Amino acid sequence: MHSENATIKSRGTAEFLRRTLVYVKPYKISAVLNILLAILTMASYFTFPRITQFILDEVVVGAQMTLLLPSILCLLGAFLCCGLFNALRILVNSRFGQNVIFDMRRELYARVQSLPVRFFDRHASGDLLTRIVDDAAAMHRVLVDGIERAVTTFLSVAVILCVLLAKNALLTMFALVPLVILLAGTLWYTATAHRRYRRQRAAIGAMNALLMDNLQGIRQIKCFGRQAYEVGRFAAGADGVRRSVLSVMKVWAAYTPAMTFAGSLGMVLVLWFGGPMVMDGTLTIGELVGFLFYLTLFYEPVGRLDGLNQMLQAARASSERVFDLLDTASEEHAHRGVVPLKTPVRGEVVFENVDFSYDGTRPTLQNICLHALPGQMVALVGATGAGKSTLVNLLPAFYPPTGGRIFIDSQDISVLSLESLRSRIAVVSQDAFLFNGTVRENILYGKLDATEAEMLCASRAANCHDFIAALDDGYDTRVGERGVKLSGGEKQRVGIARALLKDAPILILDEATASVDSETELLIQDALQRLMANRTCFVIAHRLNTIRNADQILVMHHGEIVERGTHRELIGRGGIYARLSLMQSVDIEGGGPTEEKTLQSVSP
Missing domain, CATH: 3.40.50.300 (P-loop containing nucleotide triphosphate hydrolases)
Incomplete structure (x- = not known):
C-alpha cells in the first residue's frame, strides 16, 4: 500500500486549483450568492466598532443621552442583520457544498466502475474507499468553505486596512509591523506542510484498506484464532495514522500560537503609541477604542488565512490521490x-x-x-x-x-x-458473489427489467424457487454481505438463476x-x-x-x-x-x- 501511494504524482497548488474549480462551474450562482451573503454578514458586523465609537464619544462623553436608545437600537439591528445574513449563508453554503461533493463522488465512482480489472489487482479496496469518501470531502471543503473564506478574508483585510489608514495612518503603520513575521511564517508553513499531509492521507488509506480486508475475512480470522494478531496489525496501521496526524498537529500547535502572538504585537504597539496621543489630546478615547476594535477585526481574518492555508494544503494532498484515480485510463480507453x-x-x-x-x-x-x-x-x-x-x-x-x-x-x-x-457472456463462478440486498435484487441483476414471471421461471429452472419461498420474507429476504445468510449451494443456485435470466449465448x-x-x-x-x-x-x-x-x-x-x-x-x-x-x-x-x-x- 505504501509503495502504491508513493507513486502518486505530486501536483502544484496552481494545478490543484485549476482542476478543482471545474466542480464549481455548474453552481456559479450559488457560489456568488454564498460569497455575497458572507460579505453582507461581514459588513453588518463591521458597523459594531463605528457605533461603539459614536456611543462613547457622542453619547457618553458628549452627554447626549437622548441618542442612547437610537444608538442601541442601531447596534441591535446590526447584530440582527448579521445573524439573518449568516443564517441564509449557511443554507446556501450547505446546498452548494452538497451539490459539489455529490458531483465529485459520482464522477469518482463512475471512474472506478470504468477501470480495468488489472487496476483492482494492484489497489486495495479500502484505499479506494478512502479516496472516494474522505479525500473528496477534503477537496469539497476547500472549494466551498475555502473560496468563501478567501474572498471575504481578503476583502475584509483590504476594507479594514483602508478604514485604519483613514482613521490614523501613523497608528496603522505601527499595527502593520507584525505582518512581516506573519508573512514569513505563512511561507514557511506552505513550503513544508504538503509532505506531512501526504503522509497522513497515505496512512489513512493504508489503515482503511487493512480494516476492509479484515472485515471481509472475519470468519477466517476467527477460524484460525488470529484475533490478537489482527488487532496488533490494525494497531500498527492506526499508529501510523496517529503519528502522521501528530506530525501535522505538532507543527500546527507551534505555528498557530506563534502567529497569534505576532498579531497581538500590533495591539501592543497601538496601545504603546496611542496612549500618549489620547493623553495629549490628539486622539479621543473613543477613537482609540474604535481603532482597536477595527484592528481586532483586521487581525481576525489575517489569522483565518492560516487556517485557510492549512485547509488548502490538506486538500492539495487529497487531490493528488483523487486525480490519480481520475487520470487512470479507463478500460474503454485501453480497449x-x-x-x-x-x-x-x-x-x-x-x-x-x-x-x-x-x-x-x-x-x-x-x-x-x-x-x-x-x-x-x-x-x-x-x-x-x-x-x-x-x-x-x-x-x-x-x-x-x-x-x-x-x-x-x-x-x-x-x-x-x-x-x-x-x-x-454469463459467468457462474465457484463462489457466487451476492450483493448485500434481497434475493430478488440479486437474481434481477442478470436482467434489471425482467418481469416477475421471467424471474420466477429462472428461479425454478435453477432449482432455487422452493428454498427461496420457504425464507421468512421470500424473494424479499436480505442475504447479508456476500450472501452470508445463505448456504454455499443456495448462493450457487441464485447465481445460476441470475445467469439464466441474463440468457447469454x-x-x-x-x-x-x-x-x-x-x-x-x-x-x-x-x-x-x-x-x-x-x-x-x-x-x-x-x-x-x-x-x-x-x-x-x-x-x-x-x-x-x-x-x-x-x-x-x-x-x-x-x-x-x-x-x-x-x-x-x-x-x-x-x-x-x-x-x-x-x-x-x-x-x-
Missing part, C-alpha cells in the same frame, strides 16, 4: 473497441495463437489455440496455476491478450465494444459445483444442464465426472494446452487425462487423495 457484436450471436469462439502475461515478463498463457463451435461444451482441466481461469478471463476482455487474437462469430473481440461483448462455469454436498450437487448439476442448453460453454472442472459429455476437453499445464479431445479419445491415448481419470476413480472408491492433489501428481 478502444466500438463495434457492436453482430446479432443474433451464434457463439462460435476461436482463440488464435493467444499469449498472455500479467507482469509482461513471465508468460501465463502460451500459444493457446482452440475452436468452440456454437453450442459446444469446452472443458478446461489442469492443476492450480495452469492458466484455466486466466484463459476464460480473456474472453470477456477482463485482460487484453499480449499476443494472438480472440474471435466470437468471426469478429475480433478487440474491435468490439465492451458493453456489447459482455452482454453476451456464451457461458463460463468456473468450478460451479465445488465444495457442496452430493444432494446439493445434483440440484446444481440439474440446473446447470438447463443453463448450458444451446449455449457455448467453457467449463473449468476438477471433477471429471462432470465433464464426460464435453465436446472438447483441454488439459492445461503451465499455460499451455498439452492434450485435447473428447473423454473417450483422451482415455484411449493413455496420457495425463487418462491417468487422472483412473486415479479419481480409485480415489472415489478408496477415499484417496483430493482431486487437486491428483491433478498435481499426474501433471508432466
Whole structure:
C-alpha cells in the first residue's frame, strides 16, 4: 500500500486549483450568492466598532443621552442583520457544498466502475474507499468553505486596512509591523506542510484498506484464532495514522500560537503609541477604542488565512490521490473497441495463437489455440496455476491478450465494444458473489427489467424457487454481505438463476459445483444442464465426472494446452487425462487423495 501511494504524482497548488474549480462551474450562482451573503454578514458586523465609537464619544462623553436608545437600537439591528445574513449563508453554503461533493463522488465512482480489472489487482479496496469518501470531502471543503473564506478574508483585510489608514495612518503603520513575521511564517508553513499531509492521507488509506480486508475475512480470522494478531496489525496501521496526524498537529500547535502572538504585537504597539496621543489630546478615547476594535477585526481574518492555508494544503494532498484515480485510463480507453457484436450471436469462439502475461515478463498463457463451435461444451482441466481461469478471463476482455487474437462469430473481440461483448457472456463462478440486498435484487441483476414471471421461471429452472419461498420474507429476504445468510449451494443456485435470466449465448462455469454436498450437487448439476442448453460453454472442472459429455476437453499445464479431445479419445491415448481419470476413480472408491492433489501428481 505504501509503495502504491508513493507513486502518486505530486501536483502544484496552481494545478490543484485549476482542476478543482471545474466542480464549481455548474453552481456559479450559488457560489456568488454564498460569497455575497458572507460579505453582507461581514459588513453588518463591521458597523459594531463605528457605533461603539459614536456611543462613547457622542453619547457618553458628549452627554447626549437622548441618542442612547437610537444608538442601541442601531447596534441591535446590526447584530440582527448579521445573524439573518449568516443564517441564509449557511443554507446556501450547505446546498452548494452538497451539490459539489455529490458531483465529485459520482464522477469518482463512475471512474472506478470504468477501470480495468488489472487496476483492482494492484489497489486495495479500502484505499479506494478512502479516496472516494474522505479525500473528496477534503477537496469539497476547500472549494466551498475555502473560496468563501478567501474572498471575504481578503476583502475584509483590504476594507479594514483602508478604514485604519483613514482613521490614523501613523497608528496603522505601527499595527502593520507584525505582518512581516506573519508573512514569513505563512511561507514557511506552505513550503513544508504538503509532505506531512501526504503522509497522513497515505496512512489513512493504508489503515482503511487493512480494516476492509479484515472485515471481509472475519470468519477466517476467527477460524484460525488470529484475533490478537489482527488487532496488533490494525494497531500498527492506526499508529501510523496517529503519528502522521501528530506530525501535522505538532507543527500546527507551534505555528498557530506563534502567529497569534505576532498579531497581538500590533495591539501592543497601538496601545504603546496611542496612549500618549489620547493623553495629549490628539486622539479621543473613543477613537482609540474604535481603532482597536477595527484592528481586532483586521487581525481576525489575517489569522483565518492560516487556517485557510492549512485547509488548502490538506486538500492539495487529497487531490493528488483523487486525480490519480481520475487520470487512470479507463478500460474503454485501453480497449478502444466500438463495434457492436453482430446479432443474433451464434457463439462460435476461436482463440488464435493467444499469449498472455500479467507482469509482461513471465508468460501465463502460451500459444493457446482452440475452436468452440456454437453450442459446444469446452472443458478446461489442469492443476492450480495452469492458466484455466486466466484463459476464460480473456474472453470477456477482463485482460487484453499480449499476443494472438480472440474471435466470437468471426469478429475480433478487440474491435468490439465492451458493453456489447459482455452482454453476451454469463459467468457462474465457484463462489457466487451476492450483493448485500434481497434475493430478488440479486437474481434481477442478470436482467434489471425482467418481469416477475421471467424471474420466477429462472428461479425454478435453477432449482432455487422452493428454498427461496420457504425464507421468512421470500424473494424479499436480505442475504447479508456476500450472501452470508445463505448456504454455499443456495448462493450457487441464485447465481445460476441470475445467469439464466441474463440468457447469454456464451457461458463460463468456473468450478460451479465445488465444495457442496452430493444432494446439493445434483440440484446444481440439474440446473446447470438447463443453463448450458444451446449455449457455448467453457467449463473449468476438477471433477471429471462432470465433464464426460464435453465436446472438447483441454488439459492445461503451465499455460499451455498439452492434450485435447473428447473423454473417450483422451482415455484411449493413455496420457495425463487418462491417468487422472483412473486415479479419481480409485480415489472415489478408496477415499484417496483430493482431486487437486491428483491433478498435481499426474501433471508432466
